Amino acid sequence: MILRKGNIFLLQTKKSSYFMQVLPTGHIEHMHYGASIITANQYEEFLKNGGAESELLSDMAKVLAIKHKNEGGNMVVYSEESYPLCLEVMPLEMSGFGKGDIREPMVELTFDNGASTCDFLFESAEISDELTALKTLPCSYTDEEKAEQLVITLKDSSYDIRLKMIYKVFPECDTITRSAILINNGKDTVKVDRLLSNQIDFQSMGYQLTSFHGRWADEMGKTTSVCNGGKVVNEELAAGESGSRSNPFTMVSMPDTTETAGECYGFNLVYSGNHYSSLSTNGTFLSRFVSGIQPTGFQWALGPGEEFEAPEAVMTYSGDGFGGMSRMMHDFVRKHIVRGYWRDRERPILINNWEATYFNFNQSSLLRIAKEAAKAGVELFVLDDGWFGARNDDHAGLGDWVVNTKKLPDGLKGLAEKINEMGLKFGLWVEPEMVNKDSDLFRAHPEWAVRIPGRSHSVGRTQMILDMSRTDVQDYIIDALSKVFSSANISYIKWDMNRIFSDRYSLELPAERMKEFQHRYYIGLYRVMRTLTEKFPQILFEGCSAGGNRFDLGILCFFPQIWASDDTDAVCRMDIQRGYSYGYPVNTQGAHVSAVPNHQTLHTVPLETRFSVAAFGCFGYELNLGELADTQKKQVADQVEFYKKWRKVFQFGDFYRLDKYRFMVVAKDKSAAVALIFQKESRPNNDYLALKTMGLDEGSIYEVANRQVAVNVKEFGSLINTMAPIHVKQNGVIHNIIARHYKMSGEKDEAVATGAMLNGCGLRLNPDYGGTGYGEDTRMFRTGDARLYVFARVTE
């Protein structure tokens, strides 16, 4: 809800409040963002007492406003009339440059006379029950009948230029979003040096900024820095995409915040380009968080009558620690960012041929993989890179979106039909933003590639980027892909983007506008994505950028899921998926079971672990199932069956990080849950582990059971001789015969318990193998092993 009393505004979600007022000068004082400052009863009281006539909000403002009555030492006083107001000490909703607030600005402009002082003052405010959609960028939305939005318009004190600040309130997920639009009503062009999306002035210091960093195949490493003075920054400076080096999602919390308790703010941007966020402090009593488009390398010439939109910033607050914030953020992303046909639908289990074949396939080898997958119950076959043009390796063909009939003699249509006949849906890989020098597209349109005339160009994966800021390029891609998408029965598209930017330049932009290129690229890309997703609403799109190099809310506005990493090693994936889980729900992250030794790490991880970790994502396989042993094929079929049974809980439940190597999902109605425990490093002797859950309904009774994992006798190696009547040579003929005929079903852990008991004390698990004995209750829990436990409610 949004309350207004004169020029005091309260934005209220279920458990958080955002409070501000207009100062006599017209600047907007930010008084509070965080825990709720009003109860539901007080709200009723406010309405009963005449809403805007009520004194409640003004009384509250008197409590929280800064008591600034004296000039501050060597600070700049804003104006004679407002003496002694020094903007430097005021918590503000937005800051410009040049009037005494010398902290990090949200807006930086250069006017035609070279001056860069701007001073935006309150002009008007409007509360509405419809959400404003941005024109050039994707943004959040709601299905609810009555939305809640506040637009505050500010005008510069000297120039005819306005700043609209849009606040959207999503009460049920404790989320508020902000965006900003700059409008030039004057006669001269203004240079926008930065227009960030939000600014939060905390009236305290000592906050910490948590951000997520990495590199290709090694995304989302969590890093935390306390900001006691100066500035902590999270940015993607020049990659030209939201990036694996620094994801745009960040958290601000206190050093004593834990997974389950304490203040936590989650911040993200609905944007896929270079981004910037920072937490700074004067080291005494104020901290400032800002985020938006990366200002380095950016400038925008805003002509008379023109508008410029900053991306939407998402802000989620929780007093229940990191976990509380994550679950609210997940709800927001699932309901207000992801959209369309697939939003609430269970995502299909897929088989992708990339790690099974790379470029080396033909129709028959693909059909063999599909046949095996169909037998296991898989639902979708995805043909990855290499099906088009002269694409036999990664040196040629990008840009030529025409099927290679040497590899696929029946074309995409024929292949899709054959796959469909097996009962599988058919999906395809594309990388539309790129071109190889060795391609018909480049030969026909060299001017479409991003490069600087007369200068040598740096390539990545031997490919160049198409200039998406050009309408002709956008139109070509829309047309070429529309033809591909309608050429066969295609149900799924993986949209890849495999290099970062260099040599940024567009032949269509004048020199003085060249710093607009990177942002214009994304405006163009979003137009292409919007057009194609609207034209093919039932296709399930999965974003990808050499794995998770463009994993952000901008992409998720069009594509409901993104391939999380090119690293398919389940052990690394636990870290990567845990990293994503702070800001992104399970059903936005593509996760597959691949072959061992793993192709990225050469690590051999048990099949059950590979499955258990991938199940906490949009699940699939990426290996040649036909090459597995029969026992493993059976195991795969069993995994598929299990996943289908619990898929709804995995994909739409509430996610809990029980600890570093334990995840849990709980159905929204608390009727079922699945937990994963993982053994990072096994030690001898026994730890008598307990599984302490989170999120179960305390008043309900649950039946608990582990997913039984068969044990191969050969996994005991030469220990077999402690039981065998004759000597068995390890891996010898007798060993193999015993392994074939002697089946060990694996331990069973079953219990019936109240949610209160499971959440409060945990379930004592059967012992794991500790070097001193083995029975049918013993859990084989070697380094790299994992176990899933399901919880089914028996009574309410």
Ligand code: GLA
């Ligand atoms: C990227 C993707 C992979 C695969 C290859 C194909 O690396 O992340 O999953 O699609 O491209 O070239």
